[in-house]
Amino acid sequence: MLMVFLSSGLFLGWSLGANDAANVFGTAVGSKMIRFKTAAIIASVFIVLGAVIGGSGAAHTLGKLGAVNAIAGSFMVAFAAGFTVFWMTKLQLPVSTSQAIVGAIIGWNLFSNSLTDYNSLTKILLTWVLCPVLSAAIAASIFSIFRAYINRIQIHMLRMDTHTRTGLLLVGAFGAYSLGANNIANVMGVFVPVAPFDGINFGWFSLSSAQILFFIGSLAIAVGVITYSKKVMDTVGSSLMRISPIAAFVVVLAEAIVLFLFSSEGLEHWLISNGLPSIPLVPVSSSQAVVGAVIGIGLVKGGRGINYSVLGEIATGWVTTPIIAGIISFVALFFLQNVFNQQVHLNMVYKINDPVIRYLDDHAVPIQDLEKFRNKKFDNPVAFQSALINNTSLDDDQVELIINTANIQHFKIDKYILDSKIDKDWLGKKRFAALVQIAGKEYKYKFQMVQDLEKISTEWRLKEKTIANKLYNKNIKQKLDYVANKFKTDQ
């Protein structure tokens, strides 16, 4: 049954592999610099590596945009995105998987009355605009440096040819890695909260539940690369973009850098630890990065022969793709729920009672405003949020805290799960020991469980909200979410 639900994600992965691998190896294969077989093998291997090693950053942002909480819902969201991509490609409209999946997730949010995190949405939208611009800037700079260098070194045409081939292979591998890391979130991101896998420990390395999901998704991408991308590569390489192999090298390098920037947690870590502003980890469109890079090179060459209408097409895609995917997702979820009787989202119930009030009081929320909500039940976050906004004078952060705190969920710290399904190494010894101490307990609210854990071990406590502590806190929150997911019960 799981594979049936995953199938829409796998289809999305297949189409991503068939289309987007051409952004990495298209020019090289189309211009016969690299054989398709070599390109397909390298692309497949590095897409899988990128997805498994570096896929979680961008997936995290998509998860924040809307956490699809029932597997049938995830199926439909991925299906809506896949169908949009398929349909728009058929109509020869510019389309990107990243934009389709965001639209589809928002469709789910609207259907299930879940809240859309506007912070994440703004971050994502800004990134889409930034992606081609950044890619153009990077490509233009690299190309200028390269041109000056090559003109200076007087290298033989044939030697240059061999170096370019090696370069194309290397940047192709880097591009494939970045593509896997950045775009696996599009394919498998919506399944992360509902993935039923347990982590696997191989001794010298281990795979988390999300990584197993990413591995399966990236295999689907690889199948797309091997079975269908040759046709696309031939088209890209020989007709759409007539650029020299050296320009192709620069284009792929710029694209790979951009995709890497928007997916690397390592880089984010480095930037934050050096007090620099971090780059949002968001799935972006590799096709738009390529178009940006080609335009960047065109501008360095004096701006002749640039087809500026492509820019209009890209901008249209930012608007039309998510809207179409959102509508399809909404309508399809309706059918799946009402015709096929599938649960496409879990009901979220909210109630403010004494423990919630005490907790909020501790966190400096003015509780006198909340008295009128005491013991009132709300069936969805949207209704709860609008009630809070309309009837209180609380600010946005306080409202968000109240919504997160008052969400009723059931948790039971099951001994069996504790012994066999928890990745102890990843959690850390002390944190796991704290969990063992609360074994057998049950909680109605997540914050109660968190409070208990914080009391037992300082390792579970968040640090002060500063830039330097951002990553540490993000890591602890991830661990708390992991624990909450593992011990959540249906009851």
Added chain:
Amino acid sequence: MAILFKASKQLEYEIDEFLDAISEGVIVFKQGVKYYLADKKEPFLEQIKTIDELEFKADNLRHKIENELYTHSLIPEHRGDVLGLLETLDDVIDKAKETLSQFDVETPDIPTSLSEMYYELAETIVESCESMTKASRAFFKDVKAVKDHLHKVYFYEKEADKLADKLKRKIFGLDIHLSHKMHLRYFATHIDGIADRAEDVAQRLGIYTIKRSL
């Protein structure tokens, strides 16, 4: 990848050798004309033999290079241009060889008063071809320098045209039989024709260079 590196290194060497053969061939042509005009039969025949060998070598190298470029699908975007260039370069040595062998077959009776002009014409076309080979080498290694040589090719080609014209006028001003005049003119035209071939190469190089600049 290692095979590719080896193949391209070998090709670099072969292209250099090909260009050497063309350049030597034209110099041998000049020497041949010089010996013919001085009526030195034996060294003249020696030059014919050498230019034959050089032309044969250039042909072989060209086929080999062509073959290897396709087998390893090297320089895909410039392959057509390079093959076109090698072919037109080959035409130059073909023309030089053909003209020299006509001296041997037809043994034109060149009056001593014209000898110097014939030799000067041969020297000018050698200058033109020398610049042509330099431009061709630069096309492979230092594309920016191609232009520096191309203008010399055009300059010497024009000089050759002027010299040939002057020579022809002088021929037809002589008091000799018309058939003799026509025979002498025929050789002036053919020697000048070598410079025209060099000009063909230069024209191609001009366009290829624009295509090659990044």
